[in-house]
Amino acid sequence: MAIYQAAIERRQKDGSAPDPNADPTVLNSMVGEWIWQRNKDQRRFFVEESFPMEWSYPNAVPHGLCYEIKKDPVPVLKPELVQGDMDYWSEYIDHLKNDPRFEDDIDAQRSFSKLRNTGGNIYKWRQMPEAAEKAYRQALELWPGNTETLNNFSELLLQQNRAPELRDILERASKADPNNGLLAMLLGNCERKISLGKEITALETQWGTTKDAKLFQQLLAKYSEEGNLAKADPLVKQGAILFPTNAEVLRDVVNYFAIQNRVPEALEYGKKLEKVSPDDADLKLGLAKFYMAAGNRAEFYRMVKEAVRLGGLPMREKIAMEPIFQQIQAEPDFQSLIRNAQ
Known part of the structure; x- marks a missing residue:
């Protein structure tokens, strides 16, 4: 049980760590490490x-x-x-x-x-x-x-x-x-x-002569699929300059960083999107998640209250069922926020 708990805690601290619930070999590996740690000085x-x-x-x-x-x-x-x-x-x-x-x-x-x-x-x-x-x-x-x-x-x-x-x-x-x-x-x-490589080459050729928002979104999606951050990150900066008020472009950029768990960047562009779409309740909820991940509890509650104000009872219900918020279910502020949804 202690080894299993250690694996769970390691997973919670580092999202890239192996999940003992999804991969049974994780525990076998940890048992091997446990044996080695306690005997490596003797043999x-x-x-x-x-x-x-x-x-x-x-x-x-x-x-x-x-x-x-x-x-x-x-x-x-x-x-x-x-x-x-x-x-x-x-x-x-x-x-x-x-x-x-x-x-x-x-x-x-x-x-x-x-x-x-x-x-x-x-x-x-x-x-x-x-x-x-x-x-x-x-x-x-x-x-x-x-x-x-x-x-x-x-x-x-x-x-x-x-x-x-x-x-x-x-x-x-x-x-x-x-x-x-x-x-x-x-x-x-x-x-x-x-x-995919052929598709990217064709899009890059078009992008070299035509700076179009739809083309930007397609190229960013292809770079993301390829996992080519070396090309995607500079493209994101270029797109933010070219299309600073395009909500669809900014939303794709936020998602690009969110999928990689790059919270500071997701927040940065999420704030830009918020200025373009100030009445988007789902965006407020997304920002609340980022603030929670960043450990900023004050901004988290401010943003989640905004989401409820804009989204009403359906948003309360959505927040109450959100898995990422389960760890704070017992907090009085959170209980007050979702009480009408229960």
């Missing part, structure tokens, strides 16, 4: 990872078929260690393939491929893309249908804008395993990435 730890334990990666050093969790963090994996790891697996893969039993032993293929996948994950976490790619390719050499590796490898190649190359890899894997739903999904995502 060395070697792990055959069956599910990702990212907490261990700062201390992780490849060691043959497994990896060692060092007592202290390892700042850098030295080149000779990485090369030794690559050489070990190259030789071991040759050893396995020279065994006639390996070709028909799907369990062995999956097991050894999964072990090599772990090395790729460690290198990927350490932002060593070349080493990660080599490890993932070795894992796929052992078992081309390893969906865990293909998923991780997909992320790596897409980050490097190598979608066409990834598509070829996924197409071969899908042909070998046509009933694999995850492979079909990965291939679909890859094909969407390729088509």
Whole structure:
């Protein structure tokens, strides 16, 4: 129970932390960490990872078929260690393939491929893309249908804008395993990435000659879908200058920042939108959420009262049912605000 509670608290403090209610491996990983923390001073730890334990990666050093969790963090994996790891697996893969039993032993293929996948994950976490790619390719050499590796490898190649190359890899894997739903999904995502790139290129060409509000919204939506903040953020600043009173543009910008949980920016543009649409009750409610997330309780109550003034009883009912406000349900000010809705 204590480990579960710790996972919940970690999730509450950091929205990007794993959710133990959605992913049961989170607790298994935390148990592993608990054991390591209490024994790392007495003995060395070697792990055959069956599910990702990212907490261990700062201390992780490849060691043959497994990896060692060092007592202290390892700042850098030295080149000779990485090369030794690559050489070990190259030789071991040759050893396995020279065994006639390996070709028909799907369990062995999956097991050894999964072990090599772990090395790729460690290198990927350490932002060593070349080493990660080599490890993932070795894992796929052992078992081309390893969906865990293909998923991780997909992320790596897409980050490097190598979608066409990834598509070829996924197409071969899908042909070998046509009933694999995850492979079909990965291939679909890859094909969407390729088509999205073409759509963005066309829109960028138009945007270069025509500064149109609808075109801005389309391009921002495409950048958001691609996750390209490096291009989206400057576009947002440009759009705010070009269309300072366009409510639809400002609303899209607010949503762009809200989806990323970038509360200060969402508030900044939400205030701009409020000046354009001062009687929008739902906007007041949205601003109230941002103020609550920012810890500004006074502005939260001011804004939520404005939402009720403009939205009446339906807005009271909406606020009373809003999940994000459950933590303050017992506050007298909040009870007074929603009393007529109950």
